[in-house]
Amino acid sequence: MQLQYTTAQHKFRHEVRDWMTAHVPKTPLVTLEREDGYHEHVAWERTLASGNWGMVTWPVEYGGRGLDLIEWLIFEEEYWAAGAPARANQNGIFLLGPTIMDYGTPEQKARFLTPMAAGEIIWAQAWSEPGAGSDMAAITTKAIRDGDHYVINGQKTWSSRAAYADWGFGLFRTEEGSKRHKGLSFILFDLDTPGVTRRPIRQLHGDTGFAELFFDDVRVPVENCLAGVGEGWNVAMATAGFERGLMLRAPGRFQATAKRLVELFRAHEKTAAPAVREAVLTAWMGTQAYAYNTYAVAAKIMAGGKIGAEASLNKIFWSELDRMMHRTAMQLLGAAAELRTLGNGEINAWLDGYIFSLSGPIYAGSNEIQRNITAERLLGLPRVGAG
Amino acid sequence: MQLQYTTAQHKFRHEVRDWMTAHVPKTPLVTLEREDGYHEHVAWERTLASGNWGMVTWPVEYGGRGLDLIEWLIFEEEYWAAGAPARANQNGIFLLGPTIMDYGTPEQKARFLTPMAAGEIIWAQAWSEPGAGSDMAAITTKAIRDGDHYVINGQKTWSSRAAYADWGFGLFRTEEGSKRHKGLSFILFDLDTPGVTRRPIRQLHGDTGFAELFFDDVRVPVENCLAGVGEGWNVAMATAGFERGLMLRAPGRFQATAKRLVELFRAHEKTAAPAVREAVLTAWMGTQAYAYNTYAVAAKIMAGGKIGAEASLNKIFWSELDRMMHRTAMQLLGAAAELRTLGNGEINAWLDGYIFSLSGPIYAGSNEIQRNITAERLLGLPRVGAG
Amino acid sequence: MNLLLTPDQLELAESVRTYLAGTHGPDVLRRLDAGPNRDPAIWQGLVDMGLTGLCVPESAGGLGLGLLEAALIAVECGRVCLAEPLVDTAFIAAPLLADAPETGEILQQIAAGTARIALAHPLNPWIADLETATHWLGTTLFPVTRAQAGAHHPPVAASVDPLRNLSPPQETPENPALLNLAALMTAAQLIGLAEAMLQQATDYAKIRSQFGQPIGAFQAVKHQLASAAVALEFARPAVWVAAQALHDGLATAPAAVSHAKIAAGDAATGIAETAIQVHGAMGYTYEVDLHFWMKRSWALTAAWGDRAFHLARLDAAVIGGGIAIGPRHSFG
């Protein structure tokens, strides 16, 4: 075990820091969940790409820097320390990108990865359906082969970014009459294809981040199918693995929250409830533990290992930690917690953050599902009974 | 709603207080879980009976005082405030007694209730079997009719008080080949009947409170069957209702614990962890809420109402509150928490109390079962799936 | 000693619940959210029910009922997420003014529904419903001037609750009686909010199916909802006792009020988190009604003394020795 960064890693950290200092917008962008904010965030993606910071771990030929996971963690630490914006292209660079690298044809890689890293094409997720949330294998939206196209009919919902994004990816039933995990294929589609209707869904905070997608005889070329026909479930599980696993939530993000929480506490120390003081310390411990764990997993992967069901432990931990930190902040704000803008005229980011943190234990596989996976795959408890 | 006690109630309170002051042993008795301590506690039961305090709510003809539930609550408040010992006859006076009053024949009432109130006969519970804990309907111990006797063969376990008590009560399968809740009868038996073997079970703390009971052709007269043959399940559910419901745990017991916890906190205030301060306040609020709730339920019953599945809410609440209070005390004791006797030579009652509190969410129907009951009977959620 | 609610009290609460269930459903909340978020017709309905006069002495044209009755109705206001300032005007201002000397015609006006009273206290960084108020009450009663009424454009403080109208605070000294009464009635509304959210989550768990069965059949969902039911069961009586203790002017009333406010706030905010979790992604949308109740719960939990404020009051009482504790002191 080696707790010191190399000279090269220090040098890289400072390179990131200098670039961020020079480029991170001085005033926070409008929320990504609103159309104006979405476009501000896409512009930021392109600024990142201009500095070749779009996705540092990707191979150089796809617009990455071919850096290792430790360097990625350093990048993320500097990114969040600089207060840089949320990533509009999260779905693409962290989820779809790695999936295409694992399962894509050379043509698909050439076609999709470079514009993804460049922030030219922003991707939306299209997993869930009204009847298929936690139970994703209940998907019914059909993609029926017709010559060199698939004809898609059905509905997706809670599709993140789908309100404004360019392309989408998801699972579709390509084999008529197939059941559950069988007969599903992983298909990429242009959200502007005729027959696709987007209905933005207003979220808790009032803004519209995700959307319903209606497919009415939507024709998608067969070459947009990733991996083999009927292989969709396995490909999706790999993607979900990335999502729950290492890359969806870098430790730096939560360490930045914990630091802001400590500062908020210092400002309200005199009026804070006793347990809040302990919660603030728990927040620091939790975010540090999450960082240690992520550095360890990164090292394991660099040494040729894989993330399996431990990804579920990760997802449970960061989502409940994030909710706890924001809940604690709401307590510290007291009567001001309900205000959308605080006395100083600033947006009450803790309130928006608390609302968003409530979705953490729900999306990317609800924590109930994650605890089932943990119990059954890591602890080997029987599957009998209700999930 | 009336928050003031009547003059009569005040007078009664002082009558109890004076008697307790005069009779409660000055030094704490040895634990009820040891043979010497058991006999000390039985002697205390007889002292109580000598003052006609054995079971104040029972009718006068059975050795009670015919008092109402509010007077019972006042009695319990004074009982716990005086630091009086645990009740060796808990199983009899709070569980079996009320059941006999509801289901017993005049002969059974005359035969069992008076010696029970007098503390002359101490009762053990015999519900569980090795294969029937939470799932009590899985009982297999047989009681087969043979002339004017039942012949009992089988095994009971975790029978509280069975190590030293005089009589036991429990459920037995009187109908051969019957399944689950059917064919069970509620039978009372002398623990010294030939064929009954007691094997005391050593508990977590090392003492032997409960026992295994082995039945080898044990002949019990048919008149020891309470209510109809095959009616056992319903009778047992009524008893369990008493157990989970109003009378097993009077609020005074927990209010006394909360008060001691506040005093412990005052003594360790300087070194206490921040959240412990809040836990102490939560303890006070919780015990007060439990008292309010119990007074309200008592009034409801006095007005002709019944306790139903709300009994499950009670059991969950007091058992988890009691564990939390003792866990908090362990934290306040710090490095001394592990010591069986504290510096002043006194027994570390908080340690014993913590250990005992860990059984609270398990006995009298595990809290998992209670949450199922709450969800299904109070909230009306479907039974489908694993319990 | 009797903690039972009387048949009259239960019947009163029941009648108000029935009325509000019929006239103030989620559709009304969505309508108010879309347009002006106060509606004279709703207010008039409450006046016609006699609710504005609930705590006004019969001599002044009211029903002359007590704080416990008022708290029971405040629960119903929370249950339907009522936006009109009935609780502030009729259950907080009215009882305080009824105890004041010289109140002139104000009590009659409250009973008649022509007076709407906003409440100011240094603990709150805002004042609610000032712009539609005729008066505001701090330590004494003031008429609302046009300037004050207009004070919210600009700038009104925007609450996360789309049906709450907050204006900048009015300078006023502390009024302990106001604080205790307002904290109690806020706790009562939080009970109603919590009960409604538990009901919504339970109803959803019965109809939403995944993996071939209603999600409410899964123990993971059952036990979350059961724990919510436990929290509510033991928060409710703390509110009833606090209401009666305040009504009776018991010395333990302030501690009882702080207990009630903390227990009701914890139940409401905790059940809000349970309810959204049970609703899954649906719960994160504006399309499901749940969000109105969640946001009101967050707002009221921190209003009239947040958790830390009331814990500090309890600390002085329980740890500091301000009140007697232990088995003999269930009620003081």
Next chain:
Amino acid sequence: MNLLLTPDQLELAESVRTYLAGTHGPDVLRRLDAGPNRDPAIWQGLVDMGLTGLCVPESAGGLGLGLLEAALIAVECGRVCLAEPLVDTAFIAAPLLADAPETGEILQQIAAGTARIALAHPLNPWIADLETATHWLGTTLFPVTRAQAGAHHPPVAASVDPLRNLSPPQETPENPALLNLAALMTAAQLIGLAEAMLQQATDYAKIRSQFGQPIGAFQAVKHQLASAAVALEFARPAVWVAAQALHDGLATAPAAVSHAKIAAGDAATGIAETAIQVHGAMGYTYEVDLHFWMKRSWALTAAWGDRAFHLARLDAAVIGGGIAIGPRHSFG
């Protein structure tokens, strides 16, 4: 920067785990509980494994390994609820003495297993394993006199853990290096204890049937055990990092040690409660082995600085500004 345990480290831990699993099962704990609770044969086995010399420099006949390796073995000691004072003597006293000037023959004696060193610190109201010790260490090393060795009859302080032998404390000033190292190694043992209890509860949930299926098939049981696994997963790396930071003498080491001690203690005491709940009434008996691990967990969680002590240290570091915090400071 590399947080991976090396193959050598994993293999070392694996070999010790295998040895202890084969020689120090629950039957041994019951035997020790019944009779004299220390056994020279067990000690000799640890000596023959070379564990007493793990942290002794090779020049003094040891393996000269570091604190991380020692912590990994301490985990295994916790996993089997080891009673012999290996951790105190070989993983706490030895590294401290190895850094001291003039240590004479003591390091050789530790490696050879002829020295057993008890540890004294003002934070602990007792001293463990004094009666079988040859020396005790506070700020410096003292031989144990017959009087001291006999000091426990009477009075020895009886621990809830039947395999812990506590004697009255020895007067000694604070030794921060001792405290940090002992707190770290205690945290490591707590990880092993927690892992063992989780394993026992999981195994029991697989074989215990109620309502026609293994209780481990019920989501209520699954999710309790899953939450236990989460707590462990994020406590473990805190211990590894603290061990390495202390080994490297980093300025952040004390905060890392306090974090490790709190996280490991919370995991162990929390999993103890989960484990007994999953075992039901069986878990409340002395007949199930679980109680040995629970009691050791309670004892070690409060030893070498209880939760409040280490929280106060973190408070000064994190809130008080003693260390740098935030995304750039994962490791200082």
